[in-house]
Amino acid sequence: MRALMTIRWQLPLILLFLWITLPQSAQALTASQVYEQVKDSVLVVKAYDQKGKPVGLGSGVLLPSGHVITNYHVVKAGVRYMVAQGKQGVPATLKSGDPDKDLCLLTAPGLAAKPARLGQAAKLKVGDPVYAVGAPQGLELSLSEGIVSQLRGGHPPIIQTTVAISPGSSGGGLFNVEGELVGITTFYLKDSQSLNFALPVEWIGQVAKGNSGMPIGAAPVAPVPGTAPKEGWEKRAVALEKAKDWQGLSAFCRQWLRTEPDNDLASKWFMLASCFLRTQDEPKSAGAWFSLGDAYSELGRYGEAKRAYRKSLSFEALLPGLEALTWACLGDTYSKLESNKEAIEAYRQALRIDPRCDTAWLGLGNFYAKLSRHQEAVEAYREALGHNPLREHSVTAWSGLALSYAQLGNRSAALEAVKELRRYDPKKAEELFNLIIKQ
Structure with missing residues (x-):
């Protein structure tokens, strides 16, 4: 009995010892905690x-x-x-x-800074929260938060995020919820909101084995043979695509982006090459084929986008919400192709799977507005705004709502929508305000 009592008395101490000494699972940090840890x-x-x-x-x-x-x-x-x-x-x-x-x-000898802890881009999943920290235009550090929206290319993947990356922030850090460096922020599409990228942290090891003391400033980057600077880039990209040389296309697009860092078309072609490489690595991945559909859509090649989205739907989607999102994007694609019956069925299928899919509600609103079915457009936009959409969805939804109300003759509701839009895009709001006032 005494032995039993001794064990019972010692048990809390044993458990406390184990709790202290055993490795603890990593805890998710808040945005402010991540910033304090990595700044x-x-x-x-x-x-x-x-x-x-x-x-x-x-x-x-x-x-x-x-x-x-x-x-x-x-x-x-x-x-x-x-x-x-x-x-x-x-x-x-x-x-x-x-x-x-x-x-x-x-x-940089003598720099009094704190090294970042390294994570792994390969462990990221679509939907994971991430934080970008950089110095826009060389000014004070700033933090932007968002989620991983796509993982493109092979293993480790190039990370596409909804995190806003400003000029001057290129080369900054992308951190996970544990404050670990998982990517290096790089180019972004200037005219497309929330289409931003980070290069996987795993590439750093390969760079460390590169050419020591390479003469970066010696001369401008030489173009690919047969390609004149600022001319013929797309023609060369098309030729590489027809040859199905995805590695060559990827390398070529990186060179194109080095020459023209703000070129949206170069970024879109790079996305296409990365997505084709991923479908080669993961031919039965719903996510890989969805990304390819996305890349084709960015290039305005909707017939090919439709086929890629359909291919994605032929596989089991392992990512939560991917099936509904794919149907919603397929609806957008059918709408672009003027296949109205197929478009509305795709949107409805997305909403049958996930009634809270804001991408589907937004697409449905745009679709109804295009057909001048303005009351139905209003209802769809309202649904989209009720499901915590991303910032770019808010701009589209409030803009569409303002125009639809204006078409219905409800001027006060239209101006109220413009007022809400001003929080997200003041310039767009001013344009719509002037348009509605003149009606």
Whole structure:
């Protein structure tokens, strides 16, 4: 009995000891906690030409190795580099780089910064929360939050997110909910909201094995043979697609983006190449074929998008909500193809699967508005706004709602929608206000 009592008395202490000493599962941090944990790891990177003129500006992240990782395009035109944290700036030298991956490593001795903890992009899933920290235009650090919207390419994947990435933030860090670095933020589509990318952190190891001291500022990037700068890029991309040379197309598009970093068309072609590579790696993945449909839609190739979405639906969707989203995107595609009967059935199928699918409600609103069925459009837009849509959905929904109310002769409701739109897109709101007032 005494032995039993002793065990019962000691049990809480044993459990406490085990709780302290055993590895604990990682805890999800809030956005502010992530920022506090990583802010001392994110830096400003500047590049200068031989005359000391600034020719590149971006962000960078200090790694456990002591090197600073940033985008290749940030420093490619420079011969001298500076890395800064707040007001403290130190000279930096190029260690290695990989122009195809748009990444390079700098060394900056004497930099008093805290290295970031490394995670794995390969462990991310669509829908995971992520946080981008960078220094837009070289100013103070800022944090943007969003989710992983697509995983493109092979393993590890290129990360597409809804996180807003501003000019000057390229080369900054993309962090998971544990404050681990999972990607390096890079190009974004300037005219398409929330279509932003990050390169997987796993690529850093490959960059570290690259060419030491590569002469980045020696000369402009040479074009692919047979392709003139700023001319003939798409023609070359089409030829590589017809040849089904997806690796070649991917490498070519990276070069195109290095030459023209803000070129939306180059970004869309890069997406297409990445998606084809993923379908090769995962031929029976619903997500891979959905991404390919998405890429074709961005290029306005709706017939091919339709076939890719249909292919996606032929496989079991492992990701929650993907089946409904695919039907919604298929509805958008049929609408673009003027296949009205098929479009409305696709939207309805999406909503049968997930009545809260805001993408389907938004598409249905746009579809009804196009057919001048304005009361039905109003109802669909209202449903879309009731299901916590993404920011770009809010802009589209409030805009559509304002125009539909105006067509119904309900001017006060139209102006109320414009007032709500002003929170998301003041310029668009002003345009609609002037349009409605003149009616």
